[in-house]
Amino acid sequence: MLKLVVLISGTGSNLRALLESLDQHSALDQHSTPINARVVAIGADTEQANLALADEFGIPSFVIKPRDYENRAEWGDALLDRIQSYEPDLTVLSGFMRLVPPRVVDVLSPELLNTHPAFLPEFPGAHAVRDALAAGATETGATMMIVDNGVDTGPIIEQHRIPIHPDDTEATLHERIKVVERQLLIDTVRRIADGTINLKEIAA
Known part of the structure; x- marks a missing residue:
């Protein structure tokens, strides 16, 4: 296990x-x-x-x-x-x-993972949701990645796009991103556990 x-x-x-x-x-x-x-x-x-x-x-x-x-x-x-x-x-x-x-x-690492509320390499850093809105982007995303020594620069395991609605605030957009982040986290753990994701291969 x-x-x-x-x-x-x-x-x-x-x-x-x-x-x-x-x-x-x-x-x-x-x-x-x-x-x-x-x-x-x-x-x-x-x-x-x-x-x-x-x-x-x-x-x-x-x-x-x-x-x-x-x-x-x-x-x-x-x-x-x-x-x-x-x-x-x-x-x-x-x-x-x-x-x-x-x-x-x-x-x-590579058995060190992180989720990020953006479609990397877009909007790295601690204020990804705010940055996406400030940039006037029409979509952002959520990313599951292996952590490296950069700022959100590690190998990407999986990521999904999320549309930005015209009336989105930072709070409403972040809440929708979190729903996707949670599923990415669960799916990634499941696939690592059953052997369908090999982190060493992704990191190579």
Whole structure:
């Protein structure tokens, strides 16, 4: 069974969707094939993250706060040590709002994934939804990718286009993107677990 550590900074809405799709939880859709994966830990960089999800689903959790360390590299080493203590097959950044340091990427990638609310390489960075609206784009998207040491420059696993409506606000557009992001995350975990996605081949 594929073991996942998932890192969050906020509400964890994408993570909740994943948890509800995994065979470890009673909310599994009985009409779908169980996903041969489980989340073994949920981590965060802030105590404001929704780690109540971990309690709700009976999953261990941890917080590694950057301010507790002398520099970003030391924080990254502590984060990496905690992730590795759970021996995951896959680490997923799900609304994790910090760039992980190079050593974390070098050790964990290509089994280090992230979702992004744009059709990369369009609109990289932390304000992708706002940037798409500011650019007057008529469509944007959602992307599932392998994390590298750039800013949203890693190998793309899958992505989908999403139209931008004339009356969209940042909030309404982001909510529609999240629906697609959640499905991308679930489908990607399913396909990695059943062997139809080979991350090393994608990263090569």
